[in-house]
Amino acid sequence: MNSPEKVELGADLTIAVNGVTVTYSNGHTALEEASFELKQGCICALVGVNGSGKSTLFKALMGFVIPSRGQVLVSGRPVLEAQKNNWIAYVPQTEEVDWTFPVSVSDVVLMGRYGHMNFLRIASAKDKRIVEESLKKVEMWDYRSRQIGELSGGQKKRVFLARALAQESRIILLDEPFTGVDVNTESAIIDLMRDLRRRGRIILVSTHNLGSVPDFCDHAVLINRRILAWGALHEVFTEENITKTFGGVLRHFHLDKSTVDESDGRSVTLLTDDERPLVLGKGGHLERRHLTESGEQNL
Amino acid sequence: MIFDPLIPFQYDYMQKAIWVSTLVGGVCGLLSCFMTLKGWSLMGDALSHSIIPGVVVAYGLGLPIAVGAFVAGLLAAGLIGWIKEIVSLRDDAMIGVVFTTFFAIGLLLISLYPSPINLKMIVFGNILGISDQDIRQLLWISAICLITILLLWRDLFLWCFDPIQARVIGFPVRFLKFILLSLLTLTAVAALQTVGVCLVVAMLVTPGATAYLLTDRFSSMMGIAFFLGAITSFLGAYFSYFLDGSVGGSIIVLQTIIFLLAWIYAPKHGILAMKKGKNLSLLTEVKQT
Numbered sequence: 001m002n003s004p005e006k007v008e009l010g011a012d013l014t015i016a017v018n019g020v021t022v023t024y025s026n027g028h029t030a031l032e033e034a035s036f037e038l039k040q041g042c043i044c045a046l047v048g049v050n051g052s053g054k055s056t057l058f059k060a061l062m063g064f065v066i067p068s069r070g071q072v073l074v075s076g077r078p079v080l081e082a083q084k085n086n087w088i089a090y091v092p093q094t095e096e097v098d099w100t101f102p103v104s105v106s107d108v109v110l111m112g113r114y115g116h117m118n119f120l121r122i123a124s125a126k127d128k129r130i131v132e133e134s135l136k137k138v139e140m141w142d143y144r145s146r147q148i149g150e151l152s153g154g155q156k157k158r159v160f161l162a163r164a165l166a167q168e169s170r171i172i173l174l175d176e177p178f179t180g181v182d183v184n185t186e187s188a189i190i191d192l193m194r195d196l197r198r199r200g201r202i203i204l205v206s207t208h209n210l211g212s213v214p215d216f217c218d219h220a221v222l223i224n225r226r227i228l229a230w231g232a233l234h235e236v237f238t239e240e241n242i243t244k245t246f247g248g249v250l251r252h253f254h255l256d257k258s259t260v261d262e263s264d265g266r267s268v269t270l271l272t273d274d275e276r277p278l279v280l281g282k283g284g285h286l287e288r289r290h291l292t293e294s295g296e297q298n299l
Numbered sequence: 300m301i302f303d304p305l306i307p308f309q310y311d312y313m314q315k316a317i318w319v320s321t322l323v324g325g326v327c328g329l330l331s332c333f334m335t336l337k338g339w340s341l342m343g344d345a346l347s348h349s350i351i352p353g354v355v356v357a358y359g360l361g362l363p364i365a366v367g368a369f370v371a372g373l374l375a376a377g378l379i380g381w382i383k384e385i386v387s388l389r390d391d392a393m394i395g396v397v398f399t400t401f402f403a404i405g406l407l408l409i410s411l412y413p414s415p416i417n418l419k420m421i422v423f424g425n426i427l428g429i430s431d432q433d434i435r436q437l438l439w440i441s442a443i444c445l446i447t448i449l450l451l452w453r454d455l456f457l458w459c460f461d462p463i464q465a466r467v468i469g470f471p472v473r474f475l476k477f478i479l480l481s482l483l484t485l486t487a488v489a490a491l492q493t494v495g496v497c498l499v500v501a502m503l504v505t506p507g508a509t510a511y512l513l514t515d516r517f518s519s520m521m522g523i524a525f526f527l528g529a530i531t532s533f534l535g536a537y538f539s540y541f542l543d544g545s546v547g548g549s550i551i552v553l554q555t556i557i558f559l560l561a562w563i564y565a566p567k568h569g570i571l572a573m574k575k576g577k578n579l580s581l582l583t584e585v586k587q588t
């Protein structure tokens with residue numbers, strides 16, 4: 001929030017997923033004919049049940065799994081090129097690193113800066129400043145000299161988020177950043193994402209936390225092996241689509257009278273996939289409160 | 300008779316042995332940091348055995364042995380990687396199969412074609428009788444390894460720590476792996492000549508493992524491991540003169556003693572410190588109740 005520099009990032013930042021099909025070596029097709037497109041300055045939610053292919057989609061976006069059909073383009077160019085240009089930051093669902101490595105919290109975040117350094121990777125004053133800022137944003141600055149394994153699960157998550165921030169890339173991919181973090185951290189992460197959106201980045205975030213999606217996302221991709229719906233949040237985040245995405249696993253509560261929204265005659269629908277419930281108005285559309293909120297954020 | 304501590308330095312061959320060992324020990328120490336962290340101890344052992352056929356063939360063809368060893372080492376590493384892709388076997392099983400095969404071929408070649416290298420040299424090293432030509436090779440190898448590590452250690456470290464992130468930011472991960480394997484093969488060739496094939500893996504693991512216990516920062520770990528590798532090799536070679544024993548044996552025994560000391564007394568990861576930590580937490584628990 002405090003550094004207004006680097007707002008303009010080239011007007012044509014896009015991610016285009018064109019008919020991507022991913023089949024794992026065991027023959028399981030985790031993703032079929034997936035297509036959608038995202039433009040700069042958006043936070044897009046990726047929602048679906050366990051095993052619906054969310055992480056697979058991320059891996060395809062990163063080029064870690066090779067689609068058997070279709071392709072992913074970043075601003076019209078192959079993903080590999082975007083990676084070489086340090087355009088993409090990625091925080092995986094679970095970090096598969098060796099936590100016993102002799103590396104401190106600030107060292108890990110500094111690694112996010114490697115793409116900006118010369119080939120000797122010698123940190124400049126600017127790199128160090130950005131590391132400090134990033135650590136402060138996730139409130140981990142006090143832990144900067146801890147060995148990385150000596151942190152709690154949520155703290156580890158925040159450190160890797162700080163590394164993604166320090167990377168200053170145009171595209172940020174977050175695979176379930178909210179699992180195992182407390183409410184304060186969750187809202188801190190949401191603030192960070194809004195800040196990044198204001199700076200024209202694309203943020204794709206998978207989550208099971210349906211209730212908080214309308215709080216910060218402006219687009220959504222609903223997935224269950226295939227893309228069931230995608231687009232602006234208020235168009236796709238409807239009871240019909242969400243029920244379709246989650247099948248019977250959602251808990252349904254229909255309340256005919258509530259204190260929620262005068263204009264709907266106080267009738268609401270609660271949808272929950274275990275986490276915060278999603279509150280929908282009559283007819284299964286988003287509450288007006290969310291619409292105005294995300295409208296403001298888009299300014 | 301008066302004990303003269305400088306006697307070893309009066310002999311040309313001892314001087315050479317001491318200084319060459321020190322250099323090789325330092326380089327192996329540096330690399331051992333990556334080996335311990337990457338979990339490549341077995342790989343180091345495998346490669347040091349796999350280079351034997353290359354050494355024999357190079358001698359036969361009149362090539363520098365480092366070249367033959369390098370080719371054989373990369374061949375073995377490549378084979379291990381290739382088999383891994385087509386057969387789903389556990390890593391250690393594959394490594395075991397490949398390296399014993401290469402070693403067996405090496406032994407076969409030695410027995411079939413008489414050459415100036417004999418088994419004893421390969422098993423125990425030949426630092427006391429090392430030729431000036433071999434010294435020159437070792438100097439080259441050490442220089443190449445030192446410079447490469449100095450230039451690339453941060454990239455290599457990131458790749459070891461978090462290969463996914465390395466790919467995300469566009470690092471050439473295959474190239475980095477190739478570099479680390481090449482460095483491993485080169486240092487294995489160098490260590491082969493100083494301590495012999497059986498002890499190579501100790502040179503490539505123990506200093507790093509010791510340094511790991513002493514620090515939580517990779518840069519200091521590399522510094523400590525380099526220093527330990529060099530100083531133990533220097534002292535090992537030096538004392539071997541008075542003991543009239545094997546140079547390699549002395550070096551490795553020294554390294555192990557220092558490792559044990561670190562394991563017991565290291566400020567944070569030593570067993571004494573851990574015990575103390577346990578007692579402290581017990582104490583606070585008692586106080587709370």
Ligand SMILES: Nc1ncnc2c1ncn2[C@@H]1O[C@H](COP(=O)(O)OP(=O)(O)OP(=O)(O)O)[C@@H](O)[C@H]1O
Nearest residue numbers: 024025026028030049050051052053054055056057
């Ligand atoms: N490496 C793999 N090999 C084979 N199948 C896999 C592999 N990884 C995932 N799958 C399968 O692909 C499907 C999609 O998995 P994916 O990890 O993308 O799901 P997800 O949407 O991220 O689920 P979650 O909400 O649990 O994180 C699952 O059915 C899973 O079993």
Ligand SMILES: [Mg+2]
Nearest residue numbers: 054055056093
């Ligand atoms: Mg997943």
